[in-house]
Amino acid sequence: MKNYPTSKIRNVALMGHTGSGKTTLAETMIFESGSSHKRGSIENKSTLSDYHEIEKEKEKSVYGSILHLDWRGTKINLLDTPGTPDYWGQVSDSLHVADSAMIVLSSEYGVEVGTEAFWKAAEKRNLPTMLIANKLDSELSDFQKTVDMAKERFGRGVAVVQFPYSEGDDFHAIVDVLKMTMYEFPEAGGRPDKLPIPESLKAQAELLHNELVETIAENDESLLDLYFENGELDEYQMRDGLKLGMLNRDIFPMFCTVAEKNMGSGRIMGFIGNVTPDPTERELPTKSGKSHKVNPEGEPALFVFRSTSESHVGDLTYFKVMDGSVQHGMDLENKRTGDSLRLGALFSAQGEKRTEVSQLDAGDIGVTVKLKNTTSGDTLTGKENDLEFDPIEYPEPTIRVAIKLLNEGDEDKLSNALHQIEKEDPSLRVEHSQELQQTILHGLGEEHLNVILHELQNRFQLKVEFITPRIPYRETITRKAEAHYKHKKQSGGAGQFAEVNLSIEPWYEGIPDRDDLNVRNVQEIDLEWGGKLVYQNCIVGGVIDNRFLPAILKGIMEKMESGPMSGCRARDIRVSVYDGSMHSVDSNEAAFKTAALMAFKEGFLNASPQLLEPLYEIEVTLPSDYMGDVLSDLSSRRGQILGMDSEGSIQKIKAIVPLQELDKYTTRLKSMTQGSATYRRRFHDYGPVPNDIQKRVIEETLSSEA
Known part of the structure; x- marks a missing residue:
C-alpha cells in the first residue's frame, strides 16, 4: 500500500441517525473509488464496517469502524460510527481524530433526534461539517422539508450545493449548483453523465447558486469584494470560500445521494478531496492549554483513540499520527504512564482487514499491536517532547445494572473480563460498590449493556446475569x-x-x-x-x-x-x-x-430521622408528537418538570427524577417514542423519600438483619 503525504489525507467522521444509510454510503464510496471490487450490503451481512457477529445479527453498527479509500490520489479515512445512542461512546473517539464530519440525513424524516446529537458532538469538537440528504428515491422523500429542518435547527449556514431533479421512484439525476451541472445516473447507478441543467430547473438552480455565492462571500471579505466587483465568483473562488467557511463553521454544504443505488457518492468524494481540510488546517487542544496543529516535519507523536483485542492477535491499538512520521520499531514514550514503548508492525485498517505498511505520515490513521499499558486517550511521543493531547470525553451513562455471578470462584475471572471490556469501551463504567456490596455497570442504554452481557457470556465464558442494583440511600435528621x-x-x-x-x-x-x-x-x-x-x-x-x-x-x-x-x-x-x-x-x-x-x-x-434518595437532572430530547406521553410518564415517576424548550420539531424536557425511577427508563422511553427519543442525566442532589418508601427500606433492612 502506498504512503500518503499529509496534504493528501482526509479524516472524515461518518455519522447519521439509525436507518439514515451511512454504512451503505461508506460501502458505496469505497466501491465507487475502486478501493473494493465488491459492494457489500447490510442485508447480505457483507459490509466492510459492520463485521462483528452481533452487528450482522442486529443489522446495524454497534462498534466504530475505520475504513479508507483512494479518490484520485487522496486517501480518505472514513470513521464509520454507530447511529444508535446506546453505542455513542464509539462516536466520541472517532470525532477526536476526525478533521471533518459528514452527517447523513434520511430525506424521509429530515433532522431526527439522533441527528441533533451528532450535530452537537461535531460542534463541540469544532469540526467542519457537511450534510448528506440520502434516500431521495423513497416515496416518502421530501428534500425541501429536509433542507428547511436543517436550516431551522443548524442555522442559515446550511448551504444547498445539490438538489434532486425528481424524488421517489423517478429519482435519476442531481442538479449541482456549485458546478452548475446536472448529473444523470444510469438505472443501476454508478458513473453519471454530465448534462446541461434543463430549462425547467434553470431558475431554481440559478437562485440556489446565487444563494450559495452570497453565503460564501459573506464569510470572506476578499471574496465579497470580488463578488461586488464582478457580480459572480468562479468555481475555484467558491471552493476556497467554502473551505474557509467550513473551517470557521459558518457554512455547512448539503449534498444529495441514493447510497443504495450508488448515485451521488463520486461527487461527495471529489468535494472531500478538493474542499474539506487536510489534518494540518485545524487547531487541536492540548493538556497544556495551547492549541496545536498537525506538523508533518515535527517530532513523531501519536494519539491513541481506540483499543480492542482479538483472540488470535492480542491487543490492537488504533492511533492518529499527530506529528512527523512513524515506522515499525520506533521507540516512543507514553506521556500518561512514562513507559517507554517500541512500535510493532503498522497497519492500515479496512474494517476487520488490515494491510501492513512501512510508514504512516502525519495526519494518517493506523493500527499497531501489543502496546502494553496503552489505552484510549494516551499520547505517545519522544521523551523530551512535552506534547500531550486532551483526553476523549465520553457520554454520561443513562442506565445501570448489577452483575450476579452464578458460579462461585469466578470473581477474578470476572474482574479481568470487566477490566478488558472497560479498556475497549470507556463509555462503560464499572463500579465496585463497597457501600452496596455490588458490582455495578453504568452504560448508555439497555442495548449497550446487552452487548456487554453477550461479551461476558460468550467471549469470556462467564455465567452471569444482570439484576436491579440497590439504591445508595442516605440518612439525615430533621x-x-x-x-x-x-x-x-x-x-x-x-x-x-x-x-x-x-x-x-x-x-x-x-x-x-x-x-x-x-x-x-x-x-x-x-x-x-x-x-x-x-x-x-x-x-x-x-x-x-x-x-x-x-x-x-x-x-x-x-x-x-x-x-x-x-x-x-x-x-x-x-x-x-x-x-x-x-x-x-x-x-x-x-x-x-x-x-x-x-x-x-x-x-x-x-x-425525626429522614431517608434521602439520589435525584438526577435529566434532559429528554424527542419529537413533538410524543410530548404528552413522555410528560405523563415522568409525572408517574415522581418527576419534577423544570422546563421545556422547542427547537423546530425537536422538543426538550428538563426534569428532576429519583434514581429509583430511572431504572429501565431508556427502554420505556424508546417504547413510547418508537426509538426516536434520547435522554441524558447527571447527578443533582439528595432529597427526602416519601414515607411509604422510607418504611419499606427500613423493613427490608430489619428483615435482612434478622
Whole structure:
C-alpha cells in the first residue's frame, strides 16, 4: 500500500441517525473509488464496517469502524460510527481524530433526534461539517422539508450545493449548483453523465447558486469584494470560500445521494478531496492549554483513540499520527504512564482487514499491536517532547445494572473480563460498590449493556446475569435532639468506663452558631459519600480528657457510615459533645468510641430521622408528537418538570427524577417514542423519600438483619 503525504489525507467522521444509510454510503464510496471490487450490503451481512457477529445479527453498527479509500490520489479515512445512542461512546473517539464530519440525513424524516446529537458532538469538537440528504428515491422523500429542518435547527449556514431533479421512484439525476451541472445516473447507478441543467430547473438552480455565492462571500471579505466587483465568483473562488467557511463553521454544504443505488457518492468524494481540510488546517487542544496543529516535519507523536483485542492477535491499538512520521520499531514514550514503548508492525485498517505498511505520515490513521499499558486517550511521543493531547470525553451513562455471578470462584475471572471490556469501551463504567456490596455497570442504554452481557457470556465464558442494583440511600435528621450514654463494663481485671452527653441537629449551609454551648473548637468534615459532619467540642472543666475526643469522633463516624435507621450512610449533621465523665483507671479510647456511637444512635433516632434518595437532572430530547406521553410518564415517576424548550420539531424536557425511577427508563422511553427519543442525566442532589418508601427500606433492612 502506498504512503500518503499529509496534504493528501482526509479524516472524515461518518455519522447519521439509525436507518439514515451511512454504512451503505461508506460501502458505496469505497466501491465507487475502486478501493473494493465488491459492494457489500447490510442485508447480505457483507459490509466492510459492520463485521462483528452481533452487528450482522442486529443489522446495524454497534462498534466504530475505520475504513479508507483512494479518490484520485487522496486517501480518505472514513470513521464509520454507530447511529444508535446506546453505542455513542464509539462516536466520541472517532470525532477526536476526525478533521471533518459528514452527517447523513434520511430525506424521509429530515433532522431526527439522533441527528441533533451528532450535530452537537461535531460542534463541540469544532469540526467542519457537511450534510448528506440520502434516500431521495423513497416515496416518502421530501428534500425541501429536509433542507428547511436543517436550516431551522443548524442555522442559515446550511448551504444547498445539490438538489434532486425528481424524488421517489423517478429519482435519476442531481442538479449541482456549485458546478452548475446536472448529473444523470444510469438505472443501476454508478458513473453519471454530465448534462446541461434543463430549462425547467434553470431558475431554481440559478437562485440556489446565487444563494450559495452570497453565503460564501459573506464569510470572506476578499471574496465579497470580488463578488461586488464582478457580480459572480468562479468555481475555484467558491471552493476556497467554502473551505474557509467550513473551517470557521459558518457554512455547512448539503449534498444529495441514493447510497443504495450508488448515485451521488463520486461527487461527495471529489468535494472531500478538493474542499474539506487536510489534518494540518485545524487547531487541536492540548493538556497544556495551547492549541496545536498537525506538523508533518515535527517530532513523531501519536494519539491513541481506540483499543480492542482479538483472540488470535492480542491487543490492537488504533492511533492518529499527530506529528512527523512513524515506522515499525520506533521507540516512543507514553506521556500518561512514562513507559517507554517500541512500535510493532503498522497497519492500515479496512474494517476487520488490515494491510501492513512501512510508514504512516502525519495526519494518517493506523493500527499497531501489543502496546502494553496503552489505552484510549494516551499520547505517545519522544521523551523530551512535552506534547500531550486532551483526553476523549465520553457520554454520561443513562442506565445501570448489577452483575450476579452464578458460579462461585469466578470473581477474578470476572474482574479481568470487566477490566478488558472497560479498556475497549470507556463509555462503560464499572463500579465496585463497597457501600452496596455490588458490582455495578453504568452504560448508555439497555442495548449497550446487552452487548456487554453477550461479551461476558460468550467471549469470556462467564455465567452471569444482570439484576436491579440497590439504591445508595442516605440518612439525615430533621430536628434537634439530646442524647446520653454511659458505657460501663467490668469483667475481671481492667474495666471500661465512658460517659458521653451530646446534642445532634441538622446541618445546613449558613447554620448559626450555638450560643447556648461553650464551643471550644469545630471540625468540619466533608464526607466521602457527600454532605458534611460538623463536630463541636463543647467540653468544659475537663470532664472528658482531650485525648478521648478523637475516639468520640471515630465512634460517631463509624455509626454515620452505617446509619442508625436503615444502615445507609448518614450526612449533614452537627454534633456537639458538651458533657460526660471518665474514670481515672477504666476509661480508654475504646470505651469512649462505644459510648459516642451509642449516644449518636440514640440521638439520631430521636431527631425525626429522614431517608434521602439520589435525584438526577435529566434532559429528554424527542419529537413533538410524543410530548404528552413522555410528560405523563415522568409525572408517574415522581418527576419534577423544570422546563421545556422547542427547537423546530425537536422538543426538550428538563426534569428532576429519583434514581429509583430511572431504572429501565431508556427502554420505556424508546417504547413510547418508537426509538426516536434520547435522554441524558447527571447527578443533582439528595432529597427526602416519601414515607411509604422510607418504611419499606427500613423493613427490608430489619428483615435482612434478622
